[in-house]
Amino acid sequence: MSTGLPLITTADRRHRLGRRHRLAPSARAATPGQAADAVVALHATDAATVHLSARARLTEGGPAAIEAALYEDISLVRLLSMRNTLFAVSTELAPYVDASCARSIAAKERRSLLKHLAEDGQGLDAEWLARAENAALDALDTLGPSTGSQLSAAVPALRQKITINRGKKYEAETGVATRVIRVLAAEGRIRRDRPRGSWTSSQFRWVHTEPWPALPAAEARAELARRWLYAYGPATEADLKWWTGWTLTDVRKALAAVAPAQVRLEDGGTALVLPGDTAAEPAPEPWAAFLPGLDPSGMGWADRGFHLDPAHRPALFDYAGNIGPTVWWNGEIVGGWAQRADGEIVWRLLADPGRAAAEAVTAEAARLAEWVGDARITPRFRTPLERELTA
Structure with a gap:
């Protein structure tokens, strides 16, 4: 029976999202690393997403501040990790992400490449691959950052x-x-450096680097689960399995190590939070946000019903389940946005959240337009509403 469990309301969940995801103005982060840690990891499949997701959570700083974090002080790094997807994480968290997710992906990538080499029939084997990899690393040492x-x-x-x-x-x-570079990157032996072109470009240069310190996989999964529960709880076992891409066994072992508390939700279901994290969340000040496609706040749960009206899903997601650019008001997705070819930021509200919301959304659109400047953004995964707005 769940009647004796603490209740976390839908309003509480939206309040948590505003504060913990650093989207309410008073909760915004001082650094890109803090912005990434707030949601555990920033989606990085689309180069622009990292910058736009960080922007929404930062008190100040333009694209150059995020580029500095990625390519100068290296406080933020891209890793092929959860769900075999590219994410940007803080360097403090990176060893845990590497040990809990990236290391097994790298092993699969290496096995796959060796299989292709063997099936090709030219006598290319593990020794040949090792020589090719060492030659590539030596070339990076000589040339410096290279495409x-x-x-x-x-x-x-x-x-x-x-x-x-x-x-x-x-x-x-x-x-x-491309396959050799992918294996080296997955193993942490090379990392993405500044792209050719602007911050919206995905044509990265590569640099030679040292692999992350080895951590026990079980310890790393427990730490990742703990951080995820703080950012996304209340959430379910199914949510964590979806978000990480782990096996159900690994999910359950990680949660057992964290020993989460169970809470009751308004829809009658139950979910998990960190031990002791059951108190009602104070409401932050009213806030609006323009988040990019694939932003973690829209993609952090398998079940997103508490912040998204199911009727709006067809307009905001592509056929593969990738969320497009969204407009938020106080923890709820209320519309979508796009940038037209001339640079104009345009948006459409899918519900009427009221006059105060409309004014805040207009102000946030202006803040986004000023930040983006002359850059042009086309999401890699385009959604029906985004296409309509740019037509």
Whole structure:
């Protein structure tokens, strides 16, 4: 029976989101690393998302401040991690993300590449791959930050072509450079440096770096689960499994190590929070936010019913379940936004949240437009409403 459990209301959950995700103005972060830690990790599949997600959570600073965190003081790094997806995390959290998620992904990437090499039939094996990797690292030491094309020009082995899926309809010849670079990056032996072009570009340069310190995987999963519960609780076992991509066994072991408390939700269900984290959350001041596609606040749960009207989902998500740019009011998604080719920020509210909300949304749109300046943003995963607004 759940009747004796503490109740966390939908309003409490929205208050938590505003404060803990640092979206309410009084809760905004001083640094990009703090902004990332607030939501555990920033989605980084789309280069612009990291910057726009951090922007929404920072007290001040333009794109250059986020670039400095990524490429100068290295307080923020991109890792192929949860759900085999690229995220940006603080360097303080990175070893835990590496041990709990990235390390197993890297092992799979290496096995997959070795399988393709073996099936190609040219005698390319683990020894050949090791030599190619060492040559690529030596080239980075000599050249400094380099693109994949520059590395291929400097390392003959990276120009090697192999045939994958031989004998099948989708047989294809491909170069090994991208796959070798992906393995090295997954293992933390290289990392993404400044892209060619602006902060919206995904054509990264690469630099040689040292792998993260080895941590016990179980310890790392427990720490990641603890941080996730603080940022996203109340949440369920299913939410954590979806967010991490872990097996159900690993999810349950991590939660057992955290020993979360159970709470009751307004819809009659139950969820988990950190031990002792059951008190009602004071309401922050009213706040509006313009969040980019794939922002963690929209993607942090498998079940998003507490902050998203199901009727609005078709307009705001693509066919694969990726959320597009969204407009928020006090912890609830109330619309979507886009940037037109001439740079204008446009938006549409899918409900009527009232006059105060409309005024706050207009002011936040102006703040976003000033921050973006001359840059142009086209989400990698386009949604129906975003396409309509830019048509």
